[in-house]
Amino acid sequence: MSLDIFRLDGKVALITGGNRGIGLATAKLFGEAGAKCLLSARSETDESRALCEGENFAFVPGDITDPATPGKLVDATMEKFGRLDVLVNNAGVADGGDFHNFDDERLDRIMSTNLIAPFRVARACIRPMLDQGAGSIVNIGSISGYVANKPQLQVAYNSSKAAIHQMTAVMAFEYASRGIRVNALAPGYIRTRMAIDGMEDPAMSKVWQENTPMGRFGEPEEMASCALFLASDAASYVTGATLVADGGYITH
Template identity: 55%
Template sequence: MFLDKFKLDGKTALVTGGTRGIGLSIAHALGEAGAKLILVNRTDPVGGVQELRDAGYDVSFFEGDLLDRSVPQKTVDFTLEKHGRVDILVNNAGVAQHGDTEKFNDDLLDKIMDLNVDAVFRMCRSAIPPMKKQGEGVILNIGSISGLVSNIPQPQTAYNASKAAVHMMTKSLASDYANQNIRVNAIAPGYIRTEMTNLPKENEHWYPTWNELTPMNRMAEPHEVASAALFLCSPASSYVTGEVLVVDGGYTTR
């Protein structure tokens, strides 16, 4: 009975940034649970789409840059044309950038806010109408512990602010659309072993600090976030909405 609640047979899941890292691992989890997958990304640099197909999943790829304001609606339209519904939206695409505030230029600021906040809003705006028409839907936004605490030693005010916005957007949407049977939650990952946390040599001294401040004393693997994502995207979490699930090895407990 309980394991059946994690099944997604007959569901369609749209995952942004789903061709590598956390997004690819989430796509694997949803695909294994039975969902048909639509991935959107500018490129597929590591062959994530083929990897998912080789695993036996039903996968379609929409090539698009979410910094283009028209792409979110085009992505949802593509999903509807393929499968006739949008059951699950995972807003995973994002960008991180470190830098002292007084030296942080407008181009970097705009890129962070455009991708981490504005694109998430537009994806939700485009996906909600078909979800309302269906009578149900699930949205999962990928936030960060950086939206909860000012983590150190890296200076990243703009990134922190963008992820805090994602968390508040999640709660607001959950409140607004709960009566439409649309659940909206977020995950706040800690330090995950992905390309995003591959540091240049001059910043490699940050790794020991990250581990020391994490009670479990290690970085997470992407699949550890994907397992949490499967829970929040599945009927197993049918009475959960407006939550930010922290997956950080205890980092924010200190």
């Protein structure tokens, strides 16, 4: 067996939340593996702008919670690159606080971004994949879909990520016979903007690292390599799975 099964030559990927963190690291690695990538987020960063100067990358701004955005992203991908083989459903937000004080505005923001928007994006991407008879979807979940995090309280976020894991399993069941694989990646504490405030808080950082058997935080590039595995033919017999990449956090 050749290591070429990890490559994405001739494939086109749509990556939401692609302007920084896990999304941007994934785009870079996919590009190295031969893929063309369309990235989307509310706005560009200097790093995503520099990446998209290359002919194999493009950036389309968009509010992922707008019901019209998923269709626009798929149309832009098809117009730019002519096909759509891989979706990395990465865009998300985090928020926390006492359950009894968690107001509807914050609840709506979490669920519309972390669950409803990924549902709509996947639904839009399924259509060209069905036409091609092949495709791979990687939904970004979280260890928070399995555990109650500590010391922070974040029941809405955890619920949204647990729903992503279940959505992944049911989608995989529905489309396995039609050539489309659907898997999820559940990161632990990764050094991204979403987690950086906690990582820079000595008390919180201490708890997080003490509860991670490997004793350190993960890097976006480590999540990108997991996403590449799930997206590539190296995972050709893998569907409906949630790959946990957390330094051992959920083992205890």
